[in-house]
Amino acid sequence: MDEFSFIQSIQQSYYRQPTLLKGVGDDAAIIRPSGDDIVIAKDMLVEHVHFIKSTMKPYHIGYKALAANLSDIAAMGAIPAYYLVAISISNDWSNEELAEIYNGMKSLADRYKVDLIGGDTVSGTELVISITVIGYANRNISRLRSAAKEGDVVFVTGTLGDSQAGLHILQNAGTYKEEEYFKRRHQLPSPRVEFSLGLQQIDRVALNDISDGIASEAHELAESSKVGMVLIEDKIPVHPAYAQFDSNLQYNWKLFGGEDFELLGTVSRSDWELVKQRAQQLSLRLTEIGYVTDEKDAGKVFLQQENGKIIQLEKKGYNHLSR
Secondary structure, X not given: OOHHHHHHHHOOOOOOOOOXXXXXXXXXXXXXXXXXXXXXXXXXXXXXXXXXXXXXXXXXXXXXXXXXXXXXXXXXXXXXXXXXXXXXXXXXXXXXXXXXXXXXXXXXXXXXXXEEXXXXXXXXXXXXXXXXXXXXXXOOOOOXXXXXXXXXXXXXXXXXXXXXXXXXXXXXXXXXXXXXXXXXXXXXXXXXXXXXXXXXXXXXXXXXXXOOOHHHHHHHHHHHHOOEEEEEHHHXXXXXXXHHOOHHHHHHHHHHHOOOOOEEEEEOHHHHHHHHHHHHHOOOOEEXXXXXXXXXXXXXXXXXXXXXXXXXXXXXXXXXOOO
């Protein structure tokens, strides 16, 4: 299949977003904004860095590539509308596998009514997928990292450490409890778009998606907001079957593992009940895991351990440039 046949094979037959005037087929798409703020997120997945064929099927790769971007859009309190895909393809990938990658994206795009409006296709030495998602947010309610204040509740959705547990299972043969659950959490993560959009009645919420580990994301909130933060270790939520893994792995995965794509947030105590109500409506687990301290601890994150001792938590997690 040549490049133009490939583009035709992934082109949508119709578009769902009313602000789109021209999609795939010209040199660029045309969007006529509705007056809301435009929110743009971009993420890239690279073969042998973010995934390998032995742990991720082509469908999973496409799904997860778009999910990572939708998670960023959710963290901004925005409604996803469009996405563009740039892909570098090596000779190791067949036409059928490429079609499955796009099917993975399409399944998630269909769920959120997100339209594919363009991109680029090139040949290369490995598979690289770069996705840009465009969304809309009501003016003045973007969920910025700089919105946390002293006394806020610190909360998190879902359970942590699941994705790294799933990767461990995929790479280490054995018998595990809830094996399919953990593998699914690694291969098919759920961006918390519905939860984020349900918080629009609250004026101030700080959000960050957990892509690099909660320790890293908490530091980003604390640094941007110029506050401190205390996380309570025994309140950090994990799946009931998580205890089967080595205790050191459990500790590192839940704090530094990343790729759970849950949301970490802060909100005033007076609005905490509204956040809980939204999670209950979605049957989504939501946990209060700490609190925000004042500016004297600006940029610092502390961990209250199970024995009551409070230690400063390192800003550690997945970082591509750390090497």
